[in-house]
Amino acid sequence: MDEVLLRSLTPSVIGILVRRGADFAAAEDAVQDALVAAVRAWPAGAPRDPKGWLVTAAWRRFLDATRADAARRRREGVAEEEPPPGPGPAVDDTLLLYFLCAHPSLTPSSAVALTLRAVGGLTTRQIARAYLVPEATMAQRISRAKRTVSGVRFDRPGDVATVLRVLYLVFNEGYSGDVDLAAEAIRLARQLAAAVDHPEAAGLLALMLLHHARRAARTASDGSLVPLAEQDRGRWDTGAIAEGVAVLQAALARDRLGEFQAQAAIAALHADARSADETDWVQIVGWYDELVRLTDNPVVRLNRAVAVGEADGPRAGLAALAALEESFPGSAGTEHPVPRHAAVAAYLHERDGDLAAAARLYTEAARKATNLAERDHLTRQAARLNARRML
Structure with missing residues (x-):
């Protein structure tokens, strides 16, 4: 069973159902049911068209649920005209799902959980383990979030800044349970940076890559924290650093500075130093001055x-x-x-x-x-x- 494939297909399948007339909550429920069916059926042999299989299975589950719900009979006019099996038009709905999951009416924790479920393709159990809360608690949180956004249409303009902040929250959840939320956030950030023409999307991706590059050196063998100045820089991921610096340089070249780019520039200066003593602290102070100008955030002033x-x-x-x-x-x-x-x-x-x-x-x-x-x-x-x- 290719869980990575299932996870990558989830956003587009949800988007197709929404375009066919399902609201977000119903579409997400139907797709989750289809994913469960795939887990049971595909070990015997994956279909030639996995996306088409999921769309067909999810749409049928949506129709079954709609027809069984007397309170939603007015939707049956749409539901009775069942589209042919298959994925339908090749439309990338991933970005639209980002915006929907980051709706301003949601609390940050609910927005993060909904993003991981709908866009990240994680199960409720996986998200609950990552947050170290009971599965029932997380199920209730996700259900409330879906009810909140169920009436939001996909043709509403989204707020990129809100989406970026949700992704940053996902990244900062760190590493716990059986789900690596930091790696998951980087995966989602790559999709967003490729989908939108926004320098701060690139800035966030660069920041995540540069921070993540130090992951292996952050803890000792006994699990204790290793401060930045004492880390073995030979354990840093030079490939992630090089990619992060390249992404950052491209973003800075557009001369539209934002806080994620400034934070990434600070992380890049740390990554560039061969030892703690060689860190260019004067430049780092300059970048913190830019961050203060952009945000006037007390945490930024503390780090400054x-x-x-x-x-x-x-x-x-x-x-x-x-x-x-x-x-x-x-x-x-x-x-x-x-x-x-x-x-x-x-x-x-x-x-x-x-x-x-x-x-x-x-x-x-x-x-x-x-x-x-x-x-x-x-x-x-x-x-x-x-x-x-x-x-």
Whole structure:
């Protein structure tokens, strides 16, 4: 059974059913039923025309469901005129499904789940495992999302920026369960970048490739995190880096800078350095300045403070962090509104020689860590500094 083939055909089959008169929710349900039938039937021998087989099977299931539903009898005027078997016109509906799944009425988590189901071709069980939630919970989330977009027509213009953000969320889900969401996001981003004439689509693809290239070096054999400066750069994927840089250069040449391109440029500068000491931090600060201009995002300002600390010294980084604090102040005894604020402050204080403050901040950051590997890493940093202070 070729799961990759089934996954790649899912968007176009859903699109064909929608063009024939099915709404999105009904089309998606019918295609999922057809995929289950394919899993059962194809091991004995795949059909010559897999797409045509799926279209025919899904359309028949849609007709059966429509005719059995008295509340939808008015659709039978469309349903009774059954098109001939086969895929129909060669129309690529993948992009339309991206836009539909990223409808602004959906929450980000629902949009990501729906994208993985309808465009990525993943099962509800696979998505639930990736999110580490019960399958029933994910089924309810997807059902609510489908109901939300069921009345949205495919002739409505889509928002590329929304689609890109959904894909970035998919990528940032990382690697868990039996589904590699990062690789899945890259696969989907390739399709989108090829389908739309938008430099930020290319910028996002470049960013994903450059980040993904460091995947093998991010964790040690025991599963612990390896910071960027300590990673074995010989384990980085040079092919993915070269592709990411080429995609980025083509996007930048169009002189329509966006935030994903700027982030990719920063990732490219890290990838270009043969060692951490050779990193061009001055250029990286410049790109963070562009990102601040484009987004004025507090997380961007936080990362800029790290870059300033590397380029101009820890005191300059702490000053940049203080400026961020003035704009987005934290409250004593509560979680700072900017993620990773305590970890960055700890790193800069350590570089400035204030080990007591750094150890305290690493401990605080560990309490707020969102995953076990990060928590363990920050806890070890605090323990290391406390041990040094006792010498």
